[in-house]
Amino acid sequence: MPRADARRNLDALLEAAKQEFAAHGVDVPVRAIAARAGVGTATLYRHFPLRSDLIAAVFRREIDDVTAQATLLAQEYDPGEALELWARRYTQFVATKHGLGAALHSGDPAYSGLREYFEANAAPALQHLLDAAAEAGTIRDDVDPLELISAIANLSLPAPGGGTDRADRMVGLLLDGLRYGARANAR
Amino acid sequence: MPRADARRNLDALLEAAKQEFAAHGVDVPVRAIAARAGVGTATLYRHFPLRSDLIAAVFRREIDDVTAQATLLAQEYDPGEALELWARRYTQFVATKHGLGAALHSGDPAYSGLREYFEANAAPALQHLLDAAAEAGTIRDDVDPLELISAIANLSLPAPGGGTDRADRMVGLLLDGLRYGARANAR
DNA sequence: TGATAAACGGGACAGCGTTCCGTATAGTCG
DNA sequence: CGACTATACGGAACGCTGTCCCGTTTATCA
Numbered sequence: 001m002p003r004a005d006a007r008r009n010l011d012a013l014l015e016a017a018k019q020e021f022a023a024h025g026v027d028v029p030v031r032a033i034a035a036r037a038g039v040g041t042a043t044l045y046r047h048f049p050l051r052s053d054l055i056a057a058v059f060r061r062e063i064d065d066v067t068a069q070a071t072l073l074a075q076e077y078d079p080g081e082a083l084e085l086w087a088r089r090y091t092q093f094v095a096t097k098h099g100l101g102a103a104l105h106s107g108d109p110a111y112s113g114l115r116e117y118f119e120a121n122a123a124p125a126l127q128h129l130l131d132a133a134a135e136a137g138t139i140r141d142d143v144d145p146l147e148l149i150s151a152i153a154n155l156s157l158p159a160p161g162g163g164t165d166r167a168d169r170m171v172g173l174l175l176d177g178l179r180y181g182a183r184a185n186a187r
Numbered sequence: 188m189p190r191a192d193a194r195r196n197l198d199a200l201l202e203a204a205k206q207e208f209a210a211h212g213v214d215v216p217v218r219a220i221a222a223r224a225g226v227g228t229a230t231l232y233r234h235f236p237l238r239s240d241l242i243a244a245v246f247r248r249e250i251d252d253v254t255a256q257a258t259l260l261a262q263e264y265d266p267g268e269a270l271e272l273w274a275r276r277y278t279q280f281v282a283t284k285h286g287l288g289a290a291l292h293s294g295d296p297a298y299s300g301l302r303e304y305f306e307a308n309a310a311p312a313l314q315h316l317l318d319a320a321a322e323a324g325t326i327r328d329d330v331d332p333l334e335l336i337s338a339i340a341n342l343s344l345p346a347p348g349g350g351t352d353r354a355d356r357m358v359g360l361l362l363d364g365l366r367y368g369a370r371a372n373a374r
Numbered sequence: 375t376g377a378t379a380a381a382c383g384g385g386a387c388a389g390c391g392t393t394c395c396g397t398a399t400a401g402t403c404g
Numbered sequence: 405c406g407a408c409t410a411t412a413c414g415g416a417a418c419g420c421t422g423t424c425c426c427g428t429t430t431a432t433c434a
Contacts (some may be wrong), residue, residue: 003380003431030422040383042424051422151357154341170338190400190411217391227414229393238391375434382429390421399411404406 011046012037018059026099027075035050059100063118067092070125080138083129084175087152091171093165094156119146139178146173189327197234199224204245211241213286219362246287253280257312269327271362274339278358281343282351288344307334327366335361366370 016037019030030051034044048054069089073082094100103111126145134141151174156167203224207215218237221231235241256276260269281288290298291305313332321328338361361362 005431006381009381024367029420035384042384042426043382046422049423055419147353147357154344157341166334166337170334179394188401190402193412195410216389218389221414227422228391229395230413232392233412236392377434378430378432380429380431383423383427386425387423388421389417389423393418394416396414397434398411400411401409403408 006047007036009039013047013054014058014061017054018061018086021055021058021097021099021158024082029121030054045142052108055099055103056111056114056159059097059103059114060117062093062097062100063122065182066090067121067125070122074129074132079132079136083133083139083178086126086129087171087175088168090149090152091156091164091167095167122149148178154186172183193234196224196230200234200241201225201245204241205248208242208245208284213290217241217281227254237297238293242286242290243298243301246290246301247286247304249280249284249287250309252314253277254312255309257316260315261319265335266316266323270320270326270365272356273313273316274362275355277336277339278343278351278354281340282354288340290340291295291340299339310336335365 011024013033019034020033024032030044031041033054034041042117044054050055064069066089069163073086076082077085103114106119126149130141130145132137133139148185152171156164156171200220204220207220207223212220215315217231217233217368218228219243221228224231231241235244254345258271258275264272285313291302315331315338316364317326317328317332319333343358
């Protein structure tokens with residue numbers, strides 16, 4: 001069992017990192033995170049040997065949030081509606097967390113674990129939404145959740161030019177594509 | 188008129204940077220680029236006041252290459268074929284130049300000029316291909332080249348998991364989507 | 375309460391982007 | 405052809421980064 005202060009500091013670091021990332025991006029210096037958490041840099045590095053480990057841990061938390069929302073929406077809304085709502089939130093999620101997409105696509109092996117975690121958790125949650133909607137007949141049933149989630153993520157990458165309008169339009173188009181073959185089971 | 192040695196060094200720097208970027212990614216140290224070019228770091232910084240300026244200059248060159256290929260293909264192939272071929276090469280281009288997509292989407296104002304250059308040059312070249320193909324009746328005529336080029340780029344971002352298979356499949360799907368409404372002019 | 379393993383803070387180190395400044399040289403003019 | 409000068413040069417210096425080290429503090433438990 002870890003010492004109580006160690007656990008306190010770990011929580012403080014995760015929270016401080018989340019705030020600093022939101023305020024100044026993932027490139028914020030580690031010292032700033034440690035300072036906000038009220039600990040020394042060595043304490044940070046004891047819990048997260050690499051800077052990327054801390055980033056991964058924070059994003060893992062946020063992936064958990066998104067996953068949880070999927071199952072929540074599935075319980076409270078009609079299948080088709082739940083899928084639509086979740087896609088919208090996911091778009092917002094990716095567009096907001098500026099570093100996430102970049103980290104997942106960086107190819108840096110430091111984030112391969114994060115990618116696997118993402119695929120292992122978010123994909124099944126989406127699969128559940130897709131299955132329910134397909135059974136209700138509102139969408140086609142031949143889409144791979146991993147490819148769909150990846151496509152949504154790519155389309156949601158923040159375009160420096162404008163707001164999230166473009167992403168919303170593209171994702172809407174994608175969802176219409178899902179509805180296109182509903183019940184028809186056409187290739 | 189600039190001094191002859193200055194121009195020589197500028198060319199050497201661009202070539203060295205291109206090679207270093209290809210070999211070690213865009214995060215390669217400035218000193219390594221200067222060393223390969225056989226100049227001091229100050230010389231590099233005199234020509235490119237910011238590191239990002241050098242990156243932008245190299246990518247500008249490569250954007251020129253892609254743009255030139257579009258007009259070249261338009262002369263040598265049927266409209267539909269030229270579009271297909273160019274899309275394939277563009278996919279390869281984005282997938283290979285690991286830093287390009289990240290730079291264009293980073294939101295870093297240092298690259299906003301690069302983005303504008305890209306849009307000002309590549310988009311018209313693609314527009315030309317699209318117009319020709321639309322006139323030949325092989326594709327629909329209601330697509331914005333900027334959105335299409337952006338979508339292709341996003342779908343072509345290298346997926347850390349596998350090769351370019353996924354990107355090829357997604358882009359192929361997109362092109363099929365273009366062909367879908369050909370001559371029908373259906374919304 | 376005192377022993378001790380666990381955890382701590384902050385300074386040290388190497389490497390990065392960027393700047394400074396004394397030196398060398400390409401281009402020009404007598 | 406040779407000297408003069410603006411231009412360009414190299415490399416050391418600076419500040420900041422991620423990461424590591426080590427002497428000190430503290431939570432835990434007999």
